[in-house]
Amino acid sequence: MNRIPYAPTVLEVRGLGKSFGAIAAVKNASFRVEKGERFGLLGPNGAGKTTTISMITGTLDADQGSVLIDGEAVSTRSNNTKRKVGYVPQELALYDEITARDNLRFFGSLYGLGLVQVLKSSQRSLEIAGLTDRADEPVKNFSGGMKRRLNIAVALMHDPELMIFDEPTVGVDPQSRNAIFETLLRLADEGKTIVYTTHYMEEVERLCTRVAVMDHGEVVAQGRLGELQSMLGHGNRVVIEMESATFVQGIPGALNLKIEEQTLTFDVEDMTHDLPKALAALSEAGVRFTGVRAKAASLEEVFLHLTGKSLRD
Amino acid sequence: MLTTLWELIRKDLKVFFADPKAVLISFLVPVGIASFMALAFGNAGNSDAKQTTKIQIAVANEDSGPVADDAMDRLLKSDQVTVKEEDWAAVQRDVKAGTLPYGVRIPKGFGDQAVATLGSDDKGPDLPSTTDPSQTIASQVARGAIMQAVMGSIVKAKYGAMAGSGAPPFHETAVAADNMAPAADANKWDGVAHSFAGMGVQGLLFWSIESAMGILRERKQGIWRRLRASPVSPAMLLLGKILSGAIRAISILAAVFGVGALVFHMHFAGSFIGFLLVAVCAALMASAFGMFVASLGRTEQQSRGLSVLAVLLMMMLGGAWFPAFLMPQWVQQVALAIPVRWIVEGFDAMTWRGQALSQAMPFVGVILAFAAAFGVIALRRMRWEYEA
Numbered sequence: 233m234n235r236i237p238y239a240p241t242v243l244e245v246r247g248l249g250k251s252f253g254a255i256a257a258v259k260n261a262s263f264r265v266e267k268g269e270r271f272g273l274l275g276p277n278g279a280g281k282t283t284t285i286s287m288i289t290g291t292l293d294a295d296q297g298s299v300l301i302d303g304e305a306v307s308t309r310s311n312n313t314k315r316k317v318g319y320v321p322q323e324l325a326l327y328d329e330i331t332a333r334d335n336l337r338f339f340g341s342l343y344g345l346g347l348v349q350v351l352k353s354s355q356r357s358l359e360i361a362g363l364t365d366r367a368d369e370p371v372k373n374f375s376g377g378m379k380r381r382l383n384i385a386v387a388l389m390h391d392p393e394l395m396i397f398d399e400p401t402v403g404v405d406p407q408s409r410n411a412i413f414e415t416l417l418r419l420a421d422e423g424k425t426i427v428y429t430t431h432y433m434e435e436v437e438r439l440c441t442r443v444a445v446m447d448h449g450e451v452v453a454q455g456r457l458g459e460l461q462s463m464l465g466h467g468n469r470v471v472i473e474m475e476s477a478t479f480v481q482g483i484p485g486a487l488n489l490k491i492e493e494q495t496l497t498f499d500v501e502d503m504t505h506d507l508p509k510a511l512a513a514l515s516e517a518g519v520r521f522t523g524v525r526a527k528a529a530s531l532e533e534v535f536l537h538l539t540g541k542s543l544r545d
Numbered sequence: 546m547l548t549t550l551w552e553l554i555r556k557d558l559k560v561f562f563a564d565p566k567a568v569l570i571s572f573l574v575p576v577g578i579a580s581f582m583a584l585a586f587g588n589a590g591n592s593d594a595k596q597t598t599k600i601q602i603a604v605a606n607e608d609s610g611p612v613a614d615d616a617m618d619r620l621l622k623s624d625q626v627t628v629k630e631e632d633w634a635a636v637q638r639d640v641k642a643g644t645l646p647y648g649v650r651i652p653k654g655f656g657d658q659a660v661a662t663l664g665s666d667d668k669g670p671d672l673p674s675t676t677d678p679s680q681t682i683a684s685q686v687a688r689g690a691i692m693q694a695v696m697g698s699i700v701k702a703k704y705g706a707m708a709g710s711g712a713p714p715f716h717e718t719a720v721a722a723d724n725m726a727p728a729a730d731a732n733k734w735d736g737v738a739h740s741f742a743g744m745g746v747q748g749l750l751f752w753s754i755e756s757a758m759g760i761l762r763e764r765k766q767g768i769w770r771r772l773r774a775s776p777v778s779p780a781m782l783l784l785g786k787i788l789s790g791a792i793r794a795i796s797i798l799a800a801v802f803g804v805g806a807l808v809f810h811m812h813f814a815g816s817f818i819g820f821l822l823v824a825v826c827a828a829l830m831a832s833a834f835g836m837f838v839a840s841l842g843r844t845e846q847q848s849r850g851l852s853v854l855a856v857l858l859m860m861m862l863g864g865a866w867f868p869a870f871l872m873p874q875w876v877q878q879v880a881l882a883i884p885v886r887w888i889v890e891g892f893d894a895m896t897w898r899g900q901a902l903s904q905a906m907p908f909v910g911v912i913l914a915f916a917a918a919f920g921v922i923a924l925r926r927m928r929w930e931y932e933a
Contacts, residue, residue, distance in 0.1 A: 289774040308929070311776030319774040323767025327556065329563035334556070341552035342775040370563065386771070 242267050242302060242394050242425045243288065249296030250283050257283040259449040260297070265427060265442075267393075270420050272440030273429040274531065280449035281429040282322065285398050288427070289319045301394065315343060318392035318424075322399040324379045325386075328372040332363055332382050335371060340389035353389045360415055361385035377408025384415055395419060397428045401435065413439060433531040443531070447539045460534045468503045470510065472496040473523035480517055484509045494522075503528065549777060553785025554792065561793055571755075571793075572800045575748020579801050582740035583809050600626050602687045603640065603648035605633035612656025612698045619694035626690045637675050646680035647687035649673070651695075659695075660702045735812055735897030741805035742892035743865035746827060746885055748801060749794050750856045753835035756790050757848060760839040769929070779929050783836060787920060790832030791825070798824050813896055819905030820895035826912040827888045833916040834884075836923035843928070859885045868893075884915040 243265040250258045258280040265271040273281050286292035288299050290306050290313060299306040301313040326335050336354040345353060358364045361381040371379060380400060387395065397416065401409045416439060420426055428439055436443055437457065444454035453460055461468075470486075474494045483489065485506030486498035496514075500506035507526060514521075535541075562568055604620065606613050620628045629645070636648035650673045658670040672695065676684040763769055772782055802824070805811035813820055838855075842848035860866055862876060863885025872880070880886040891908030894900040 286770070291770050291773040308773070309778075311778075314774060314776040317774065319771065321767045321770050321774075323770070325767040325771040327560055327768070329560045330556070334559055338552055338556040339771070339775070342549060342772070342777050344549070344776070346548075 240267050240302075241265070241300075242269075243271075243427065244300040244303075245284070245288065245297070246300070247297035248284060248287060248294050248299065250280075250287060250292065250294055257449050258287070258294075261444075261446070261449070261451045262297075263444045263451060263454050265394075265425060267425055268420075268423055269442060270416075270426045270428065270440045272436035272443040273427060273446060274431070274433070274436050274443050274535070275429075275446035276431050279431075279446040281431075281446055282398055283449075284446070285319075285396055285427075285429060289317055289396060290314050315390065316393055318387035318390070318395045320384050320387045320395070320397045320400050322402055324376075324383055326371050326379060326382060329370060331368050331370055332358065332374070332385075333367045335382065336386060336389055339386045343390035345390060350389070353391065357385035357388045360388060360418065362411065375408075377404055377411065380404050380408055380412060381415065384412065388419075392424075394425045394427070397426065399430055400428075401430070401432070433535070437531055445531075445535060445538060447535075452538045453534070457531070460531065461528060462501070463534060463537060468500050468507075468526060468528050470498055470500060470507060471525040471527075472514070472519075472521055475520040475522055478517075478519050480514060480519060483513050486510050546781070549781060550785055550788070553777075553782065554789040557786065557789030558792065561789075571748075571752055572797060575744055575752075575797060575801050576804045578747065579741045579744030580804060580808070582744050583737040583805070583811075599624065600647075600683045600687050600690075601629060601645055602626050602691070603629045603631055603636040603645050604691075605636045605648070605650040606630060607633070607653045608651045608655045610654075610656040612660060612695075612702045613651045615698035615701065616651070616694045619697055620690065623690050623694065626687055633673075640675045640677050643677050643679060646677045646683035647691075648675045649691050656699070656702065659699045663699055663703050737805060737809045737811050738896035739868060739889070739893060741801055741809070741811055742889050742896065743860075745798050745801040745892075746831075746863075746865050746888050747856075747860050748797055749827065749831035750834065750859065750885070752794065752797060753790065753831045754838055754849065754852045754856065756793075756832070756835040757838035757852065758845050760786065760836070761842075761845045761848060765845075773929055779927065780924060783920065783924050783927070787829065787832045787836060787916075790835055791828040794828035794831045795825060798828060811896065814899030815895040816900065816902035816905060817895075819900070819902040820892065822902075822905050822909050823888065823891035823895055823912070826909050826916065827891075830884050830888070830912050830916040830919070833919035833923065836927070837919040840923040840926035840928075859883050862886070864889050884912060887911045887915070 241264050245261055245263050248258055248261040249256070261280070261284055263271075273284065275281050283292065287294045288301075288306060290308050290310055293308050301316055304310065304313050306313045327338070330338075333354055336357055337350050340350045340353055354367075355364070358367050361384060363378060363382060363385065366374065366378065371382065374382065384397075384400065395416075400412055404412065413435075416426060416428070426439075428436070430436060440457070442454070442456050443460060444451045445460070446452065453463065472495070474496060477491070477494050478496075479491065480496065481489070483498065485500050485502075487500065489496070489498040491497075496519075498510070500510065503526060511521075511524070602620075604617065606617055617628065617630075620626060629639075631639070633650045636645075636650065639645045640648045652670065652673070655670050655672065661667075662669040672691075674688070674691070676688075773779075802811070806813070838848050838852040841851050862872075862880045863883040864872070864880060865885050887908050891905060891912065894904055894908065
């Protein structure tokens, strides 16, 4: 989804800091999320993502800085901001002994929903999670993926404008992961603002329009995916296998051009705009292709570039 | 606010009753222990006891004179001891082996010498005895029974049949204290009622530990993170937990005392409303104690270890296992700072002591104060925030 012009800021994090004893879990983190955005918070385990999320959801008070939701300061006592947030914790925060419907009723009632509202919201949440036919079964009978989906459904009960997903796909099989992604994208289509934390690059690349990269408690970079990719100095790489080694130069839009035997490598800033022009120019120059590969720079490379280490280290 | 509170309570009750086996166990364990205690000690110390266990002793009667024979008759009629007659060597062997706690030898000529010596300054005859050092209390009871029987026989032989037998030259009357209810069966020690009170409280406290462990598991599971992200204050969450816990605790007490009343014919000689008030306050206290336990340690293991120790101490000192009046004075003073003491005494007051509703109020006040103190400490100590 493209950024909405002049969209109001739903979430603003300003110079946030939190320490546990001598360990600084979050250091001067700042970012903002606009209405309707799908914002990714990317970083390895221990980067400070969950601590940041805890301060956004009002389960932890910040030592420094502030969190604003719709311009209102968040704290552990700010009930008004809590009503605007739907929080999906990384743990399966559900009561296993009771039914899915009872879980939804209980958590919904904490947000002041009346009985009729609870019934309506339960039905809607169960539909979104694809659990309508299992609503009256104890949660302990559910598979891991079903529990994950119910974990999300619980956060939808009070129809929040800001949804926060804290690593919702940990320990989930590929099929359930896809179901979670579809749910998330459906919510985004309904206009929800989404903050999604993960340490999986591919999830951010698939789901998010903007990203903040965290490492050692700091936001080391943030922006749209393309903006981050351009930090590498090469946004998109094109590799062309030629029939024979040919000297070429002056290809429009091609940057960092290299020729190694029959392989021609160059970068383009905009794949859609620059690649066809480059290929046409090469064809006019008499180059015969045996293969063409084009690949956008990955966030993995961006992270490696920013921190000097792999995200999975 | 009330709706939220009700939903917090409702959810906890649903979770509790979702596992019927666990529910059954939480009811059966205190009922079982209380029943066992009532069977074992229910009538101990009660003058109306139909059946008490007698202490077996051995006597080597080498005298066989009228005094010794009369003493043997008295011992055979005793409601404290049963007598096994054997020779002195066998007596010594049995006591040394621990089979019997006490044995005595009545030497030949003992009766005549004792009667002759009574009233003079002369040293009387020896009455050799042997004692098992591991059975001190039983030995003392047996020794008392022997002394009573032998002295009675000597006095009778010296001064005639009227002495040492028949009714004592005074009449003992039992007078009820002023604050007793007028119930006819009031103020008789009722071991059944005390056992059910003590074991009921014990059941509550051990259940409250399990309840606290459940709370710590919820926290570990991330449920408290979700609860804290909702617009519900910690005080409300805690109140919900305490009230739902109290309802479950009351149901456990109802089961325990129900069995006491129906199966063991436990008497509610005092105010029944007073009894209910004490029960409700005890349930609240146990539930708040559970919250206090949950706030003590950072992990389940830490909290469990500390709380089991605390409960055992409270049970021992608070008079739940045996009546407080049997304990040394200083222990009784210390026990005033222990909620179990007030609960057990409160139940005793409303059952076998037969006291009126007004007499329940001091117990109710103190137990509620303990509940409030545990609740406030839990609220302050509970780690509501997560260190992510």
